[in-house]
Amino acid sequence: MAIGIAANRLELLQIADAVAREKGIEKEIVIEAIEEAIQKAARTRYGAEHDIRVKIDPKTGEQSLKRVVTVVEDPDAAAGETIENEYAHQPLSDALKVDREAFVGKTYEEELPPFEFGRVQTQMARQVVTHKVREAERERQYEEYKDRVGEIVNGVVKRVEYGNVIVDLGRGEGIMRRDQSIPRENFNIGDRCRAYIYDVRRETKGPQIMLSRAHGGFMAKLFAQEVPEVYDAVIEIRAVARDPGSRAKMAVLSNDSSIDPVGACVGMRGSRVQAVVAELQGEKIDIIQWSPDEATFIVNALAPAEVTKVVMDEEDERVEVVVPDEQLSLAIGRRGQNVRLASQLSGWQIDIMTESQESERRQREFAERTALFQEALDVDEVIAQLLVTEGFATVEDIAYVEADEISAIEGFDEDTAEELQARAREFLEKEAAEYDAKRKALGVEDGVLDIEGVTLPMAVALGEGDIKTVEDFAGLIPDDLRGWFETKNGERVREPGVLESFNLSAEDAEALIMRARVIMGWVEAPPEPEIEPEAEDLDYAEDEAAEGEAVEGEAAEDHAVGQQAAGEDA
Numbered sequence: 001m002a003i004g005i006a007a008n009r010l011e012l013l014q015i016a017d018a019v020a021r022e023k024g025i026e027k028e029i030v031i032e033a034i035e036e037a038i039q040k041a042a043r044t045r046y047g048a049e050h051d052i053r054v055k056i057d058p059k060t061g062e063q064s065l066k067r068v069v070t071v072v073e074d075p076d077a078a079a080g081e082t083i084e085n086e087y088a089h090q091p092l093s094d095a096l097k098v099d100r101e102a103f104v105g106k107t108y109e110e111e112l113p114p115f116e117f118g119r120v121q122t123q124m125a126r127q128v129v130t131h132k133v134r135e136a137e138r139e140r141q142y143e144e145y146k147d148r149v150g151e152i153v154n155g156v157v158k159r160v161e162y163g164n165v166i167v168d169l170g171r172g173e174g175i176m177r178r179d180q181s182i183p184r185e186n187f188n189i190g191d192r193c194r195a196y197i198y199d200v201r202r203e204t205k206g207p208q209i210m211l212s213r214a215h216g217g218f219m220a221k222l223f224a225q226e227v228p229e230v231y232d233a234v235i236e237i238r239a240v241a242r243d244p245g246s247r248a249k250m251a252v253l254s255n256d257s258s259i260d261p262v263g264a265c266v267g268m269r270g271s272r273v274q275a276v277v278a279e280l281q282g283e284k285i286d287i288i289q290w291s292p293d294e295a296t297f298i299v300n301a302l303a304p305a306e307v308t309k310v311v312m313d314e315e316d317e318r319v320e321v322v323v324p325d326e327q328l329s330l331a332i333g334r335r336g337q338n339v340r341l342a343s344q345l346s347g348w349q350i351d352i353m354t355e356s357q358e359s360e361r362r363q364r365e366f367a368e369r370t371a372l373f374q375e376a377l378d379v380d381e382v383i384a385q386l387l388v389t390e391g392f393a394t395v396e397d398i399a400y401v402e403a404d405e406i407s408a409i410e411g412f413d414e415d416t417a418e419e420l421q422a423r424a425r426e427f428l429e430k431e432a433a434e435y436d437a438k439r440k441a442l443g444v445e446d447g448v449l450d451i452e453g454v455t456l457p458m459a460v461a462l463g464e465g466d467i468k469t470v471e472d473f474a475g476l477i478p479d480d481l482r483g484w485f486e487t488k489n490g491e492r493v494r495e496p497g498v499l500e501s502f503n504l505s506a507e508d509a510e511a512l513i514m515r516a517r518v519i520m521g522w523v524e525a526p527p528e529p530e531i532e533p534e535a536e537d538l539d540y541a542e543d544e545a546a547e548g549e550a551v552e553g554e555a556a557e558d559h560a561v562g563q564q565a566a567g568e569d570a
Contacts, residue, residue, distance in 0.1 A: 019133060026136070031056050033132030038063070040128055046112065051088035065112045071095045071102050134206075141172040142207035146200045152221045153211070157191045165211075167193050172209055180212035182245040182281050194279070196221060216240030219248060219285070222276045227265055229254075235261045238290040241344035245281055249301060249341045251290035262287050286341075295319075298350065301342035305331035308355060315505050318349040325354045349485075349492070369393060376427040377420055386411070387420075399424035435460050444468045451515050453508070458499055465498035474516035478509035 016030040039054040042065060046052060051068045072089045075081035083089050095102035155167035155174060163178035165187050176195055187193060195211035196218035212218060220237045229235040235254050242248040254261040265287050266273050273285055286304075291297040298319055299307045309322035323331045331352050332339050343350045353361075366388055373384035376395045390409055392398055398406065399421055406417035435456035442463030447470045449459055454473075467473055482504055483497035499509070518525045 028058065029136040030129075030133060031058055033129045033136075036132060037128040038065070042112070047087065049085055049087040051085075052112070063114070065114065067110045067112055069108045069110075071104055071106045071108075073104055138206040141209075142200065142202050145172055145197065145207065145209050149197050149200055150217060150221075151197050152194060152218065152225070153197060154192065154194050157187045157189055157193050159189060160187060165193065167195065167211060169209065172207070174209035174211040176211040176213065180210070180214050182213050182283070184245060185213070185281055213280075214242065214244035216242050216248075219250065219276065219280065222279055223250070223265060223272075226272045226275050227267070229259060229261075229264045234259060235264055236290075239345050241341040242283070243337055243341060245283055247284045247286070247337055247341065248280075249286045249288060249345045251288050251297070251301070251345055253290040262289055288345075294346070294348070298342065298346050298348060301345045302331055302338065302350075305338065307331075309358070312348075316349070317347065318351065319346075320351045320353065322353055322355055322358045325356055328352065328354050373398075377423045379420070379423075395424050395427055399428055432456055439463060442468070445470070447519070448473060451512060451519065453512050453515070458502060461499055461501070467498060470516050470519050474513065474520045474522060476513055478506050478513065481509040481512070482506065 016034065019030045035054045035056055039052055042052045042054065043050060046067070051070070053066050053068055055064045055066075056062070069088060069090050071092055072083070074091045074093050075083055083091060090108075092102060092104055095106070099106075153169055153174065155169040158166045158168040158173065160166070163181075165176040165181065167174045167176060174195065174197070176193075180198075181187075195213050196215050197209060198212045198215050198217060199208075199210040201208040201210065217240070219242060220240050223237060224230045227235065230237060230252075234256050235252055237250060238253050239251040240248065241250075250265075252261040252265055254264075264272075273287065277283060277285060288300045288303055291300060295310045295312060298310060298321065302321065302323075305323055305327045307321055307323055311320040311322075313319070321331070330338070333341075339350050339352055366385075369388045369392075370381060370384045372395065373379065373387050373392075374381060377384070377398070386409060387398065392401075401421075403414065403417045403421060406412055406420060407414045439456060439459045442460065444459050444463040445468060448454055448462060448468070449456070451470065451473065454462075462468070462473065467476070476498075479497065481497045481499045483500045484495050485492050486495055487493070504512075514523065514526075517523045
């Protein structure tokens with residue numbers, strides 16, 4: 001670079017052109033860098049306080065070196081103001097003495113003679129040009145690769161540092177970190193490498209092109225290269241879950257009912273899937289049919305295990321799956337691999353239990369509810385079991401249900417139903433008194449019960465969680481009430497909420513907290529929604545109005561007839 005600056009005009013342009021081609025940047029950027037280098041060197045020669053500007057003609061290579069003085073406002077002497085840089089700025093009053101057309105912002109240029117570069121100036125110029133060219137090269141790399149996220153690229157391994165692989169992509173360098181490579185896969189300098197661009201970041205040390213062979217998108221793109229139907233979007237890859245180098249699950253959907261998406265991805269005698277498996281170092285791939293029905297999709301995702309029952313909790317996005325006893329190990333997989341991949345694929349937290357475990361749980365719940373009804377209603381085991389069998393789960397269900405729902409049970413009558421409901425209500429009143437006493441003992445203020453939706457059992461649970469005032473309650477967030485999940489040591493762990501046992505939905509928890517905040521005056525109460533009359537109500541109102549008008553019409557007609565008769569009598 002220093003040679004180019006000191007060279008003649010033709011050589012200067014030739015060097016700028018060669019550097020631009022080598023680095024893949026615009027020639028104008030290199031010329032601007034040389035201009036800045038000469039400008040900086042000139043300031044060391046004539047003084048850093050001077051405003052020196054350099055211009056190189058990109059066609060002829062002609063250089064112009066000028067010192068520029070700019071006209072500025074006169075400083076306020078009374079306020080102690082002065083010209084910041086008298087070498088580069090001139091007060092307006094002084095400029096008007098020699099130029100009647102002077103104005104603030106006008107510039108005067110003075111040609112400076114060329115000078116020879118010394119050792120210091122040459123070194124400084126080299127650093128400036130190198131820095132500018134490197135910045136331009138980095139910007140060019142970022143602009144080129146930022147829109148290529150999601151593509152597969154080929155490159156040559158340039159070096160390996162602490163398990164991280166640096167790949168030469170031709171017009172840039174990519175980095176594949178250790179956790180983004182397939183385990184037990186080793187690369188040496190000079191090896192060909194195919195990888196997936198999952199991120200491009202602009203950083204101070206230059207653009208970071210992040211590569212991966214462990215990303216789910218890498219496998220999806222490989223299938224797009226091997227399966228024409230995927231490339232043409234006839235078959236969609238809806239989800240991918242991978243345990244890199246070991247096993248993967250991929251959900252596919254066909255937009256053409258005549259094409260089997262699983263068979264198309266597998267290929268004739270497995271030719272298509274085997275090509276992908278070979279690239280992924282023998283990773284086993286389960287290709288499953290995607291389904292819009294969540295339960296069906298989860299059953300498919302757990303293949304090859306058979307599923308007999310699925311119970312979904314949409315609030316917490318958890319699903320309970322029941323499998324035959326002999327299928328448990330297959331459903332879970334080695335080190336939990338099968339259920340973990342199925343969970344990643346579906347986005348649901350999957351809990352697996354056997355048929356015998358589910359049967360034991362049902363029996364336990366049946367026994368617990370039977371014992372509860374025996375104690376609360378003071379009835380024998382047979383009656384309690386009858387109530388549980390009919391679907392009653394709590395004492396509240398019995399106390400406040402319509403009496404005929406109880407009397408309709410075989411062997412029960414109206415008197416029995418009334419007696420059971422009376423006992424249930426008496427039990428609940430006694431229980432409420434106990435809860436209230438416990439609530440007071442815990443120091444929970446009465447105002448907490450004024451929050452609409454907060455019950456006595458909730459108030460006791462809040463007190464046990466050291467939430468004793470409306471202000472305490474208003475400062476919570478829904479997760480504090482419902483619980484939340486945290487990742488600890490790579491595992492998803494459930495952290496219990498204060499009202500965990502009450503199974504509040506996210507909306508209910510948020511509503512309770514907002515009511516507390518309204519009571520505290522932190523927020524305004526939301527406006528009551530306007531209730532519009534239903535269509536039936538409107539029709540009824542119109543009919544009523546029509547009937548009213550008809551009656552008034554008849555009355556008026558009768559009145560007119562009466563008046564006429566009176567006139568005739570007269």
